[in-house]
Amino acid sequence: MLTTDICIVGAGPVGLFAVFEAGLLKMRCHVIDALPTVGGQLAEIYPKKPIYDIPGFPEVLAGDLVKNLEKQIEPFHPTFTLGERVEHLHKQDDGSFIVETSEGTKVACKVVVIAGGLGSFEPRKPAIEQLEDFEGKGVAYMVKDPEKFRSKRVVLAGGGDSALDWTIFLSGVAEELTLVHRGTTFRGVPESAEKVVSMAEEGHIKLLLKSNVTEVHGNGKLNAVTVLIDNETEHTIEADYFIPLFGLVPKLGPIENWGLELDKGAIKVDTFDYSTNIEGVYAIGDINTYPGKLKLILCGFHEAALMAQSAYNIINPGKKYVLKYTTVNGIQEL
Amino acid sequence: MEEAIKIIVETQAGERVELEAPTDMGLSVMEVMKANELEVPAICGGMAICATCHVEVLESGDLPEMNDDEAYMLETLPHATGSSRLSCQLRVTPELDGLVVRLMPEA
Ligand SMILES: Cc1cc2nc3c(=O)[nH]c(=O)nc-3n(C[C@H](O)[C@H](O)[C@H](O)COP(=O)(O)OP(=O)(O)OC[C@H]3O[C@@H](n4cnc5c(N)ncnc54)[C@H](O)[C@@H]3O)c2cc1C
Ligand code: FES
Numbered sequence: 056m057l058t059t060d061i062c063i064v065g066a067g068p069v070g071l072f073a074v075f076e077a078g079l080l081k082m083r084c085h086v087i088d089a090l091p092t093v094g095g096q097l098a099e100i101y102p103k104k105p106i107y108d109i110p111g112f113p114e115v116l117a118g119d120l121v122k123n124l125e126k127q128i129e130p131f132h133p134t135f136t137l138g139e140r141v142e143h144l145h146k147q148d149d150g151s152f153i154v155e156t157s158e159g160t161k162v163a164c165k166v167v168v169i170a171g172g173l174g175s176f177e178p179r180k181p182a183i184e185q186l187e188d189f190e191g192k193g194v195a196y197m198v199k200d201p202e203k204f205r206s207k208r209v210v211l212a213g214g215g216d217s218a219l220d221w222t223i224f225l226s227g228v229a230e231e232l233t234l235v236h237r238g239t240t241f242r243g244v245p246e247s248a249e250k251v252v253s254m255a256e257e258g259h260i261k262l263l264l265k266s267n268v269t270e271v272h273g274n275g276k277l278n279a280v281t282v283l284i285d286n287e288t289e290h291t292i293e294a295d296y297f298i299p300l301f302g303l304v305p306k307l308g309p310i311e312n313w314g315l316e317l318d319k320g321a322i323k324v325d326t327f328d329y330s331t332n333i334e335g336v337y338a339i340g341d342i343n344t345y346p347g348k349l350k351l352i353l354c355g356f357h358e359a360a361l362m363a364q365s366a367y368n369i370i371n372p373g374k375k376y377v378l379k380y381t382t383v384n385g386i387q388e389l
Numbered sequence: 390m391e392e393a394i395k396i397i398v399e400t401q402a403g404e405r406v407e408l409e410a411p412t413d414m415g416l417s418v419m420e421v422m423k424a425n426e427l428e429v430p431a432i433c434g435g436m437a438i439c440a441t442c443h444v445e446v447l448e449s450g451d452l453p454e455m456n457d458d459e460a461y462m463l464e465t466l467p468h469a470t471g472s473s474r475l476s477c478q479l480r481v482t483p484e485l486d487g488l489v490v491r492l493m494p495e496a
Pocket of ligand 1 (some may be wrong): 309388434
């Protein structure tokens with residue numbers, strides 16, 4: 056089992072900056088995120104958009120802000136578990152915690168900081184009957200290990216960047232690949248769209264436009280999908296895998312069941328230190344609520360700083376922390 | 390409010406709510422729904438990149454054309470129908486009077 060001082064749930068900007076604030080006070084952090092990459096909303100929803108309200112940066116691209124935050128926390132050597140959702144929070148008799156993920160990873164820590172933003176990003180699922188019955192049995196919403204699809208018959212659905220990118224990538228891996236897209240144009244990068252169209256023209260992949268997957272079939276395991284073309288022609292494709300890629304939507308998810316005091320899907324906190332009703336558990340960033348709350352990156356950063364001061368007292372009982380500016384000692388590596 | 394129109398929103402529970410929307414404030418239908426505390430996540434705040442303000446238009450007069458961002462997003466959405474729109478891209482204008490929309494699930 057992993058052991059650390061602080062376990063941070065959520066690798067959005069606020070979770071990342073919390074590592075920095077904790078690091079200054081010599082506390083070690085482990086960060087968990089359901090997404091395979093760090094950055095939260097900035098990386099998932101708007102990496103290419105400029106942000107104008109980060110002090111000291113008249114303009115910074117969301118993706119670059121994430122990169123800078125990663126660089127800023129390097130000296131503190133945080134550890135990460137990515138691509139796993141935090142499911143359970145177990146309080147131990149001594150007041151410490153064990154945090155457990157969907158994949159069974161366990162982290163022992165003294166303090167838990169929930170920086171879960173809007174919740175964990177979950178795949179947007181198409182409305183197909185029985186789809187969920189085939190999850191893990193041929194239906195997947197993410198490509199984690201492309202090798203799984205080697206020499207298999209794969210049907211992808213969607214028209215955005217990830218549908219295009221994985222079509223290009225998996226075309227060299229799968230035995231047979233079909234991309235089903237409900238529109239006639241693509242939302243992704245034009246070069247990728249052109250490449251997919253020319254691969255279809257050359258017969259390397261099948262491309263079905265104005266089409267929707269409407270049914271999934273199989274006996275315990277997926278073996279075919281039905282596609283409705285142009286709202287009239289039904290067509291069955293034999294398939295070992297069906298991968299709908301329609302983007303992600305945030306869901307509060309398991310955090311709802313941890314016994315935290317909630318208000319309209321956000322965690323109530325004490326603005327003294329952003330602690331929750333469970334001692335040792337803090338909530339910072341978009342996920343918390345208090346009178347006057349603003350869902351801004353800046354506000355989450357401030358909350359991280361105050362949280363760290365309070366967490367210090369839990370991790371170092373009896374020791375008094377005296378505020379020193381980083382300009383006095385610089386950044387001391389952990 | 391003289392320059393106000395009526396917009397009717399059918400919630401996911403099937404209930405119809407009538408909203409009054411001013412036409413002189415440059416609001417979008419999404420903003421009017423949020424101002425009336427209807428459950429619209431609208432997490433991107435109207436940038437046509439999250440689709441959590443997706444509605445299906447049930448009744449309307451002439452609607453404004455879609456911009457590319459809206460059209461692309463709707464093409465990608467699994468639940469979209471022929472009369473889907475992103476409510477954040479629909480500006481409240483006098484032509485929209487009597488608009489009836491249904492809130493769509495987005496997950
Ligand atoms: C389009 C858009 C533009 C914006 N522009 C600005 C702006 O200009 N300035 C500004 O200050 N703010 C802006 N915001 C708001 C800003 O993005 C948020 O305030 C900020 O992302 C909050 O950071 P966070 O770290 O609290 O949460 P998030 O960025 O939401 O990150 C939370 C992370 O926690 C993870 N998570 C949640 N639950 C779990 C779980 N159970 N297990 C594992 N992982 C979990 C999620 O996967 C996610 O990665 C904008 C938002 C959007 C959508
Ligand atoms: S609010 Fe995000 S697309 Fe409309």
